[in-house]
Amino acid sequence: MADRAIIGSTPAGGGVQHFWLPHGTPQLPRIARARGVYVWDTDGRRYIDATSGPVAVNLGHGNRRVLDAMRRQAGRVCFAYPSYFESEANTQLADLLCAHAGHGLDRAFFVSGGAEAVEKCLEFARLHAVARDEPGRFKVISRFPAFHGSTLATQALSEEWHKSPLRPMLQQWPKVPAPFSYRPAARLDAEADATRCAEALRETLLAEGADTVLAFIVEPIMGLSGGAAYSSPSYYRRIREICSEFGVLLIFDEIMSGAGRAGRFLAAHVWPEARPDLVVLAKGLGSGYYPIGAFLAPEHMVAAVVQSGGFHLGHTHKASPLACAVGLAVLHELISEDLPARAEATGSYLRDGLEALKADIPIIGDVRGKGLFNAIEFVADAETKKTLPREIDVPMELSRMAMERGLLIYARRTFGGRFGDWLMMTPPLISTRKHIDEIVDLLASTLRDYEDDLRRRKVLP
Ligand SMILES: Cc1ncc(COP(=O)(O)O)c(C=O)c1O
Known part of the structure; x- marks a missing residue:
């Protein structure tokens, strides 16, 4: 019988293909079970997960x-609607999460995932502006490139979707450039480029009319948009100053970087000078055990919104007891096992391993990251940083080759390859040095074979 599943089913499976799988993609393996950092398919093949999904x-x-x-x-209760019942799981999770997020991130609102959390955060910001008698503020500035999700509102903040047929349906928000330390704008060093990008925010605010702008949203460490690229402390300090000067809210989208991934509980703690007004979390918060996302806000903003009528824009599954209980258990593990600190140490060991590969494998142009949020970027020529030809789908080819060797990697290209090809090295935070050694060995053999293949195809000299 034909396979009727949409997500994950390929042409070979007879269903409608997943949107990013091109025609001709071979049938994917079927998941059987998973334990720790390993995943097995129904044919009994084992994979080590270097990406955490x-x-x-x-x-x-x-x-x-x-x-x-x-x-x-x-066993007690999966679902209770917050309009009728409080739940212990919800209040305990909010208390623990805010305690670790730190002063100024005092209250939490829980939803089902990342994009929903970004949207709720923006709606909350708008209600706050109205409550403060600033109804003219509604624009949201994001960076280019950026990725904040795949709902219509979050796509509008994400330049990933430039060629999407959905584009006419997306709100055209202002964009400012994101600094790339590996590929700064021509003739600038990374620090000067970061200053240029921060000043672009100021100029855009003035051009748009600063009192029309509600918020500036930033991935403090870029995820799908830029492969673990981050900027210097001066950039984070400067965007904070500019947002404060114009009364614009600074939102950190920590859907990837949060929950210990970057070697601290939040990436905002890596750059304390940034002091974001609002923080969005998802992914690691539920760690894949159950869908959950959240935005965190300061008490004074919540008080203003509550006084002016409250925040009633939730969805059916907001703060569900089951989601919150899972989030709470995940958070307990994160804290009791000291996983942010372990991620910091293991991440530095991983980057040492990747730097050693870079010395040996010419297509590795850059190794970067914080904690266990890392990436390597590929080049045709390390000297000139020339990218590999755009018509070659490096991410897809590499992912497939790695998978054949039992290694799961998350390879991506941003903006059709304009910002290069790279792969995330983001194994689970529980990874040991032994796991990292296994990942680096498998990656080395994959990349060496890939280089040979590129030479055979005359892509490399
Ligand atoms: C930085 C960032 N924001 C938002 C999202 C969207 O999250 P979700 O897929 O849970 O909607 C993602 C997902 O990759 C992300 O990396």
Whole structure:
């Protein structure tokens, strides 16, 4: 019988293909089970997960304490609507999360995932502006490139979708350039480029009319938009100053970088000078065990919104007891196992391994990252940083080759390759040095074979 599933099914499977799988993609393996940093398919093949899925499964798979907490909560009650009932899981999760997020991020609102959390955060920001008697503020500035999700509102903030047929349906928000330390604008060093990008925010605010702008949203460490690229402390300080000067809210989208991934509880803690007004989390918050996202806000903003009528823009599954119980168990694990600090140490060991590969494998142009949020970028020529030809789908080819060798990687290209090809190195935060050694060895053999292949195809000399 034909396979009727849409997501994940390929032409070979007879269903409608997943949007990013090109025609001719071979049938994907079927997942059988997963434990820790390993995943097995139904043919019994084992894969090591160097990506945590799409940078989500921070705890690794099959964590007993999280599964027990999920079972316990499910046995009591899965669902209760917050308009009728409070839930202990919700209040405990909010308290623990805010305690670790730190002063100024005092309250949490829970939803089902990343894009929904970004949208709720923007709606909350707008209600706050209206409550403060600033109804003229509604524009949201984002960076180029950026990725904030795939709903219509979050696509509008994400230049990823420039060629999408959906483009006419997207609100045209102002964009400012994101600094790329590896590829700064021509003739500038990374620091000067970061200053240029921060000043572009100021100019855009003035051009748009600063009192029409609600917020500036930033991935403090770029995810799908730029492969773990981040900027210097002066950039984060400067954007904070500019936002404060014009009364614009600074939002950190920490859907990838948060929950310990960057070697601190939040990436905002890596650059304390940034002091974002609002922070959005998802992915690692539920670690793939259950869908959950959140935005965090300061008490004074919540008080203003509550006084002017409250925030009633949730969805059916907002703050569901089951989601919150899983989030709470994930957070307990993160804290009791000291996973942010472990990510910091293991991440530095991983980058050492990748730097050693870079010395040996010419197509590796850059190794970068914080904690276990890392990427390597590919080049045709390390000297000139020339990218590999855009007509070659490097990410797809590499992912496939790695998978054949039992290695799961998350390879991407931003803006059709204009900002290069790269792959995320984001294994679960529980990864040990032994796991990292295994990942680096498998990656080395994949990349050496890929280089040979590119030479055979005359792409490389
Ligand atoms: C920075 C960032 N924001 C938002 C999202 C969207 O999250 P979700 O896929 O849970 O909607 C993602 C997903 O990759 C992301 O990386």
